[in-house]
Amino acid sequence: MKIVIATDSFKESLTAPQACAAIQRGFAKIAPNVQYVQIPMADGGEGTAAALVSACGGEWVNVRVSDPLGRQVLAKYGVLPNGTAVMEIAEAAGLHLLTPAERNPMKTSTYGVGEMIADALGRGIKRIILGIGGSATNDGGAGMAQALGFRLLDKAGRDLPRGGAALRYLAAVNTSSSLYELDDCEIVAACDVVNPLCGDSGASAVFGKQKGANIQMVRELDTALTNFADVLARNGTDFRDEAGSGAAGGLGFGLRALLGAQLRSGIDIVLEVTELANKISGADLVITGEGCMDGQTTFGKAPLGVLRVAQEYGVPVVGLAGSVADVDELYALGFAAVFPSIDRVASLPDVLANAEQNVERTARAIAAIWAL
Numbered sequence: 001m002k003i004v005i006a007t008d009s010f011k012e013s014l015t016a017p018q019a020c021a022a023i024q025r026g027f028a029k030i031a032p033n034v035q036y037v038q039i040p041m042a043d044g045g046e047g048t049a050a051a052l053v054s055a056c057g058g059e060w061v062n063v064r065v066s067d068p069l070g071r072q073v074l075a076k077y078g079v080l081p082n083g084t085a086v087m088e089i090a091e092a093a094g095l096h097l098l099t100p101a102e103r104n105p106m107k108t109s110t111y112g113v114g115e116m117i118a119d120a121l122g123r124g125i126k127r128i129i130l131g132i133g134g135s136a137t138n139d140g141g142a143g144m145a146q147a148l149g150f151r152l153l154d155k156a157g158r159d160l161p162r163g164g165a166a167l168r169y170l171a172a173v174n175t176s177s178s179l180y181e182l183d184d185c186e187i188v189a190a191c192d193v194v195n196p197l198c199g200d201s202g203a204s205a206v207f208g209k210q211k212g213a214n215i216q217m218v219r220e221l222d223t224a225l226t227n228f229a230d231v232l233a234r235n236g237t238d239f240r241d242e243a244g245s246g247a248a249g250g251l252g253f254g255l256r257a258l259l260g261a262q263l264r265s266g267i268d269i270v271l272e273v274t275e276l277a278n279k280i281s282g283a284d285l286v287i288t289g290e291g292c293m294d295g296q297t298t299f300g301k302a303p304l305g306v307l308r309v310a311q312e313y314g315v316p317v318v319g320l321a322g323s324v325a326d327v328d329e330l331y332a333l334g335f336a337a338v339f340p341s342i343d344r345v346a347s348l349p350d351v352l353a354n355a356e357q358n359v360e361r362t363a364r365a366i367a368a369i370w371a372l
């Protein structure tokens, strides 16, 4: 008997590896003699690098980089045994690095992301998977490009300052001093959303507010990104409408247009790198989940990705989440059963503090029903 446990993190309470371990502990109380396979999942956002290192092995590298406001921060990225570096841009440009009062996407920059990439290039890395999402920035990846040696120039030939607002003055991009190692490095962006760069569903309009932008700033940032895209489109190709261009404040666009990166859905990359299909083939049951399973799960989040793989192999999938809503939609997708783990009405701090034991207890209950 083989059970695959492939769950995402439970936000603010359990990392994906912790959630997988809690589920196994609960299940093993009823079914100790089963072969359990834990594959922590992620969708390109927080926890992506950890999920990949946990599934594939590898080591962590620490590097000092600039945070969104240019202060020094210690970031880490993983290097898998096959030499691929796995990074999360939030380590250098994440919203969590700023207090609410500091959030200002007119000024914040992805410069530190470029420094992380430069560090990997300096170590001879030839392939980078970059989880993009959860950013405090709206600079289209301009800061990243500057850190990698690209010169972003205004009409007078002066280098632009860092930050999203400055891009409205961009007149030309000079690539002559960009790091030559970029030519030999394949970069794959694991995007957490599919938004385009500009317009009503673009980076500024949809995600600007959470980064501290008011309505006026959102307009200015959208104009600035539009100018960025117009200048780069003079090279012949326009990437502003490519799915994922608007991820991480337009960093997807900068990666695509300047570094030739592929933009892919985060969960697809995680499924591929963890070889989930191989591990699910021959399994009797799959358990997946995340903090909250609801209608949003239908938009390509990790549990849906796991479900799709399991369906190919005819293996039933049980969902286990902190909270569950829109169950009819979840059942319509094909989950065999979906269980919430919160056991009683409680405050959010209480729920978060008890997440591990709630998940373990619920897993034990699922195992007991399964064993009947």
Ligand SMILES: O=C(O)[C@H](O)CO
Binding pocket: 132, 133, 134, 135, 136, 192, 193, 207, 246, 247, 248, 249
């Ligand atoms: O960083 C952001 O802007 C959001 O997570 C969408 O990618």
